Amino acid sequence: MLEAQKLAARRGLAKLFTGLSFRVGAGEALVVTGANGTGKTTLLRMLAGLSAPSAGEIRWNGQTTAPFDPVLRAALAFTGHLPALKDELTAEENLASLVALEGEAVTADVLRDALDNVALSRQRTLPARVLSQGQRRRVGLARLSLLPRPLWILDEPVTALDAAGAELLARIVAGHLVKGGIAVAATHAPLGLPAARVRPLALG
């Protein structure tokens, strides 16, 4: 369970949000919406432990977490604005490297299947340099599908994805929720998740 208690964030002197409290349980998705500059990314980075809140606290399974908390890091899969792909490596090498960085051992067959599932089987051996933005996002989706982590934090996951890609994203996230996972996503477009599992949070 992910909890936030009276979270506050400021950028310079301006307050982005204050007194933000919520609780997301197993199988639920927190969908953060809000206009540009209302602090969606800031909130997600705080929850991921990349930065410290200026007030309030974040609890993971009842325990207060500090930035870069090892307990949280072991439970988390984070996807930021940037796809974290290396231009010099192929799609498959990028995926293998990112999954290995999370300490997961997967075979070449599993990697191939994951790329097939996101419709990148033809781009498998192409360097990431020539992939389109949407295809880069799809490599990120393949990565998520290979990480058995209870908490997913996704910043603008729909960006650059086409209709089929957005559907794929919805299916992968819904599958994660069905398995009892937790997802936090900041988004402008609807994610297409089952309404019963979505807890909306509007910022700004």
Added chain:
Amino acid sequence: MTAATLADTAAPNGLIWPAIRWAIARDLKLAMRSRAELGVQLLFYVIVVSLFPLATSPERNLLSTMGPGVLWVAALLASLLSLPRLFAGDHADGTLEQIALSPYPLAALVSGKIVAHWLTTGLPVAVLAPLLGLQYAMDGESLVVLTAALLVGTPILSLLGAIGAALTLGLRGSGSLLALLILPLYVPVLIFGAGAVDAARAGLGASANLSLLGAGLLVAMVGAPFAAAAAVRIALD
């Protein structure tokens, strides 16, 4: 942050070696894919070293006296030139966030990156030194001592440089700032490194200088990865 850093130090040993291996393997692979960049840096080192005999006198005594110093300064500059590559690329494409959020201890991942940096910059510099030293009419013993000093000293350059590279992440004009920050820290390495050859030529033996370099290397190995890891976290905040 302190709590997390302490908890990291207590991370199970089982996570440390896989983390170092991951970082070395990935960074070496990336370096092999951009060989041209590495070649340019090495060429820079070779050219700088080769310019001095042309610009000064061809007199053997003068050349053999200044040779070790010139090679060390060139090694310092070559190291400095390649430092921005250590973290900036990963910072720009978002990989550094993933590295910092990985369950592996960050200091171990950073150590692996530093090892890969040394293997691609410091090691070739040290290996080329005996060849380049010939231009300076250095005798066999001097060349051996110079190479040994470079082999012990260049890892210190990578270790200290990693701290500077992490501290200047995401800053405008970070390249020149990095030079200002790091070159003063390189001075002791330069003094003992170049001094090793002088001491050997004077018949004092190079062991004192080499031991001091070795001691410096041990201290840097223990401290620098943690300092660089802390700086990476600050850069991501």
